[in-house]
Amino acid sequence: MFAPSVTHPIGDFVREWVPRLAEYLPASIQSDTLNSVIAFLINAVICIIAVCIVNIGSAPILIYMERKVCAHVQCRLGPMRLGWHGTIQTIADVIKMLFKEVYAPSGADKLMFYLAPLIVLIAPFIVCALIPFDKNLVVADVSMGIPLIIAVNGFGVLGILLGGWSSNNKYSLLGALRSGAQMISYEISFAMILLFVVMISGSTNLMSITMGQEGTIFDWWIFKIPVLGFIAFILFFISSTAEMNRAPFDIAEAEQELTGGYHTEYNGTPFAMFYLAEYIALITNSALATTCFLGGFFPPCIGIDAVDNVLKMVPGVVWFFAKIYFMVWCYMMVRWTFVRPRVDQLMDFEWKFLLPVNLVLLVAGAGFIVISG
Amino acid sequence: MQKQLSMTQYFKRYLKRCITGPWSLICGLSVSLKYFFSPRRIVTEQYPENRKTLKMHERFRGRLQMIEDADGNNRCTACGMCERACPNASINVLATKNIAGKKVLGRYVYHFASCTQCGLCVEACPFGAITMSPEFEVATTDPNDLEMILNKKEGQG
Amino acid sequence: MSLSLPPGFRLERKSNTEEFFINMGPQHPSTHGALRLTLRMDGETIVELVPHFGYIHRGMEKQAESMSYLQYIALSDRQDYLTAIQNNLGVVIALEKGMNVGVPLRGEFIRVMLQELGRIASHLVFYGCFGGDLGGQTCLLFGFKEREMIHDMLEEVTGSRLTTNFFRPGGSRYDVPDTFIPRVKAFLDHMEDTMKDYERFLSKNIIVLERSIGIGVLTKEDAIAYGCSGPVLRASGVNFDVRRANPYSIYDQFDFDVPVFHNGDCYDRYKIRIAEIHESMKILRQCVEKFPTEGPWRSKEKPVRLPVGRYYSEIETAKGLYATYVVAATTGEKPYRIHTRGPSFPHIAALNKMVQGHKISDLVTIMATLDPVIPEIDR
Numbered sequence: 001m002f003a004p005s006v007t008h009p010i011g012d013f014v015r016e017w018v019p020r021l022a023e024y025l026p027a028s029i030q031s032d033t034l035n036s037v038i039a040f041l042i043n044a045v046i047c048i049i050a051v052c053i054v055n056i057g058s059a060p061i062l063i064y065m066e067r068k069v070c071a072h073v074q075c076r077l078g079p080m081r082l083g084w085h086g087t088i089q090t091i092a093d094v095i096k097m098l099f100k101e102v103y104a105p106s107g108a109d110k111l112m113f114y115l116a117p118l119i120v121l122i123a124p125f126i127v128c129a130l131i132p133f134d135k136n137l138v139v140a141d142v143s144m145g146i147p148l149i150i151a152v153n154g155f156g157v158l159g160i161l162l163g164g165w166s167s168n169n170k171y172s173l174l175g176a177l178r179s180g181a182q183m184i185s186y187e188i189s190f191a192m193i194l195l196f197v198v199m200i201s202g203s204t205n206l207m208s209i210t211m212g213q214e215g216t217i218f219d220w221w222i223f224k225i226p227v228l229g230f231i232a233f234i235l236f237f238i239s240s241t242a243e244m245n246r247a248p249f250d251i252a253e254a255e256q257e258l259t260g261g262y263h264t265e266y267n268g269t270p271f272a273m274f275y276l277a278e279y280i281a282l283i284t285n286s287a288l289a290t291t292c293f294l295g296g297f298f299p300p301c302i303g304i305d306a307v308d309n310v311l312k313m314v315p316g317v318v319w320f321f322a323k324i325y326f327m328v329w330c331y332m333m334v335r336w337t338f339v340r341p342r343v344d345q346l347m348d349f350e351w352k353f354l355l356p357v358n359l360v361l362l363v364a365g366a367g368f369i370v371i372s373g
Numbered sequence: 374m375q376k377q378l379s380m381t382q383y384f385k386r387y388l389k390r391c392i393t394g395p396w397s398l399i400c401g402l403s404v405s406l407k408y409f410f411s412p413r414r415i416v417t418e419q420y421p422e423n424r425k426t427l428k429m430h431e432r433f434r435g436r437l438q439m440i441e442d443a444d445g446n447n448r449c450t451a452c453g454m455c456e457r458a459c460p461n462a463s464i465n466v467l468a469t470k471n472i473a474g475k476k477v478l479g480r481y482v483y484h485f486a487s488c489t490q491c492g493l494c495v496e497a498c499p500f501g502a503i504t505m506s507p508e509f510e511v512a513t514t515d516p517n518d519l520e521m522i523l524n525k526k527e528g529q530g
Numbered sequence: 531m532s533l534s535l536p537p538g539f540r541l542e543r544k545s546n547t548e549e550f551f552i553n554m555g556p557q558h559p560s561t562h563g564a565l566r567l568t569l570r571m572d573g574e575t576i577v578e579l580v581p582h583f584g585y586i587h588r589g590m591e592k593q594a595e596s597m598s599y600l601q602y603i604a605l606s607d608r609q610d611y612l613t614a615i616q617n618n619l620g621v622v623i624a625l626e627k628g629m630n631v632g633v634p635l636r637g638e639f640i641r642v643m644l645q646e647l648g649r650i651a652s653h654l655v656f657y658g659c660f661g662g663d664l665g666g667q668t669c670l671l672f673g674f675k676e677r678e679m680i681h682d683m684l685e686e687v688t689g690s691r692l693t694t695n696f697f698r699p700g701g702s703r704y705d706v707p708d709t710f711i712p713r714v715k716a717f718l719d720h721m722e723d724t725m726k727d728y729e730r731f732l733s734k735n736i737i738v739l740e741r742s743i744g745i746g747v748l749t750k751e752d753a754i755a756y757g758c759s760g761p762v763l764r765a766s767g768v769n770f771d772v773r774r775a776n777p778y779s780i781y782d783q784f785d786f787d788v789p790v791f792h793n794g795d796c797y798d799r800y801k802i803r804i805a806e807i808h809e810s811m812k813i814l815r816q817c818v819e820k821f822p823t824e825g826p827w828r829s830k831e832k833p834v835r836l837p838v839g840r841y842y843s844e845i846e847t848a849k850g851l852y853a854t855y856v857v858a859a860t861t862g863e864k865p866y867r868i869h870t871r872g873p874s875f876p877h878i879a880a881l882n883k884m885v886q887g888h889k890i891s892d893l894v895t896i897m898a899t900l901d902p903v904i905p906e907i908d909r
Contacts, residue, residue, distance in 0.1 A: 074671035074672070075671065170552050250665070339737050
């Protein structure tokens with residue numbers, strides 16, 4: 001029942017030491033199942049802490065990065081005052097937000113109102129647990145990784161709909177309904193691109209997908225399939241932007257039209273949860289894009305041995321995070337460049353453009369695989 | 374709002390948009406990238422770190438001030454033209470009589486809180502006794518600071 | 531079931547689904563000032579719209595009854611605060627008609643140059659707000675970044691960035707400093723490059739085209755019936771520009787085109803303002819070349835006293851036709867009444883017609899392209 005699911009040496013270490021320490025317990029309750037249960041629980045806590053550090057630790061960095069990228073595109077400097085070039089600014093903002101008064105508007109459904117931000121946080125954390133950060137750094141090496149990711153994305157929709165409905169505010173309702181329609185539509189496109197990745201790599205396990213990109217930079221799925229890989233990457237980029245409710249697909253929280261959309265009535269810690277969920281989703285979607293298209297934790301080797309040996313000395317985790325931050329930068333540049341399409345134009349874009357293109361891509365990908373053997 | 378298109382027209386427009394759409398978006402991205410990668414274009418100033426080098430234009434209309442020389446002599450004759458010119462009564466010229474019985478300036482009361490810094494008083498003064506100073510750091514937490522007396526001693530005219 | 535409608539709504543209920551009323555209140559990120567819009571919605575579609583004004587009414591016309599003419603010039607800055615320099619001219623031309631004074635050539639050139647700079651400044655705010663309201667907040671910063679250069683020039687000449695209070699009957703308050711013409715030249719060169727960037731950023735962007743072509747159509751008849759003016763009127767096909775129809779100052783000496791488009795939708799209103807920026811730059815270049823290097827900038831200074839009568843002036847500000855009507859009941863320094871006709875009021879009045887059947891996102895786009903300034907409506 002409690003088969004070892006953490007493959008990292010830390011997992012083995014825990015499994016080795018728990019029986020030894022359990023010998024100090026009274027003999028009546030010693031048993032193998034107890035040992036494996038305790039080992040599992042300790043491993044689980046370690047994994048949770050690791051995932052939390054990666055995500056919640058990255059969120060302030062991402063918020064700072066967003067403000068700086070935004071500023072530099074707009075010919076200004078961004079936060080410069082707190083800390084060196086404004087690095088402590090996010091911490092100050094977080095502390096301020098945590099100290100704000102938390103209240104629900106009158107007439108709001110209090111249970112749903114406070115539950116909604118927590119539900120939105122579920123999906124990114126689960127996806128983050130599936131992603132391989134290095135050869136032996138994956139929390140849950142599940143064989144059906146991709147379908148699980150697609151399934152879990154539904155929590156985001158649920159959280160936003162609940163938040164908007166329970167706020168007792170017309171703007172929130174409009175925002176939530178728009179977002180519900182948008183996220184459900186773009187999940188189809190998202191799933192089809194991931195299906196394309198499954199097709200060309202031959203497996204739904206994220207570790208196998210990454211291992212299929214071993215080698216040089218031209219073995220990455222984005223380059224291995226001549227043109228289709230790049231098109232698939234762009235389509236994944238668009239679909240994931242829409243899944244995260246980020247501009248240019250942020251009609252749910254369109255500030256100029258709806259003054260805040262589904263999070264109009266939120267403030268303080270619940271608002272911080274929504275905000276955090278957006279940035280954690282950014283990290284996890286970037287990690288997913290890196291895993292599926294950009295070679296995961298492999299360095300960008302070119303084929304020349306001298307350069308490759310230097311590149312391989314850098315640990316895979318560092319390469320992984322470098323690629324994640326590059327993807328995050330791309331998401332941010334797109335956010336601060338484009339204007340927002342209207343709601344029905346957004347739906348048109350998905351159903352009349354992205355879906356046919358995805359289908360054509362799948363057929364073309366299948367054809368490519370058949371031709372190239 | 375838009376006229377109905379036939380099927381062929383729709384498909385032609387669809388295919389055309391598949392090319393022009395992404396191209397226009399790439400053009401937009403190129404402008405963003407150009408501005409991102411050229412820090413020479415930064416236009417904001419880091420105030421208050423650059424206060425020492427900050428200099429306002431000479432015509433800048435900051436606070437009102439009375440032109441006085443080192444001894445405190447001013448050119449005001451208490452004629453009251455500035456008081457009449459002010460659109461919202463921010464100036465009160467209180468005149469007194471000096472020893473010779475001539476009307477001179479007693480106190481020049483300036484309500485900075487209601488001043489709109491339009492400069493009509495400076496324009497109206499026939500003697501050039503007042504001017505707008507280039508001082509712009511005039512924020513204060515005490516409202517009593519905003520009721521100012523601009524002259525240091527009673528004028529001679 | 532008869533639903534009692536909130537005040538102002540008139541249309542009969544047509545749809546079978548429930549309608550609801552939403553309030554885009556005076557505090558909203560995208561109403562251009564303190565404007566309250568009550569919308570009657572059927573889902574996301576707007577059925578009817580009723581605007582409510584008065585949130586920034588400051589009683590300017592009432593104040594004008596107790597102020598002198600010069601003081602009113604200082605007050606007129608605060609009407610269309612995005613181009614205060616243009617408001618000043620409107621009042622001053624009416625005063626000059628009363629006082630019967632002329633303006634020397636250098637003074638006229640100064641007027642034209644500052645007017646066109648103000649027009650470019652206002653259209654840059656339009657560009658910024660158009661992109662910003664559509665969702666690309668970078669555009670907001672781009673528009674205001676270029677406006678800073680104009681503000682700097684205005685500060686150097688007039689003493690203030692926004693509330694300029696510069697023109698006087700017979701000329702202007704000061705002469706322009708020597709550094710003004712070189713700065714205008716540098717600004718024009720900079721703007722040529724920057725406008726290319728800005729047009730590449732928005733003008734052909736497919737999302738912008740999708741969101742503005744065919745949206746908010748104002749037909750020619752409606753535009754004339756509501757009394758629209760300026761770019762809104764010219765985008766609907768009516769070739770009316772006060773600088774050509776009723777020339778003031780020395781505009782008849784300059785060679786510039788008046789762009790006119792015929793669809794009357796949001797994209798045309800956007801295109802026309804970008805074209806007007808280019809035309810203004812053309813006029814500025816001609817001014818810079820022909821600027822008289824010497825000569826008086828103001829005719830002999832006289833006290834501002836108008837004889838009994840009624841005096842009217844109209845000018846073409848960036849927003850449209852700005853008219854001032856001065857009634858002097860006694861010969862003196864104070865008017866009996868000054869009335870200003872701001873161009874934004876008819877535009878907001880026409881908003882109801884333009885927006886029916888569209889969505890909230892379209893409402894934001896239409897408001898952005900009408901480019902209203904609410905303090906000008908409320909005064």
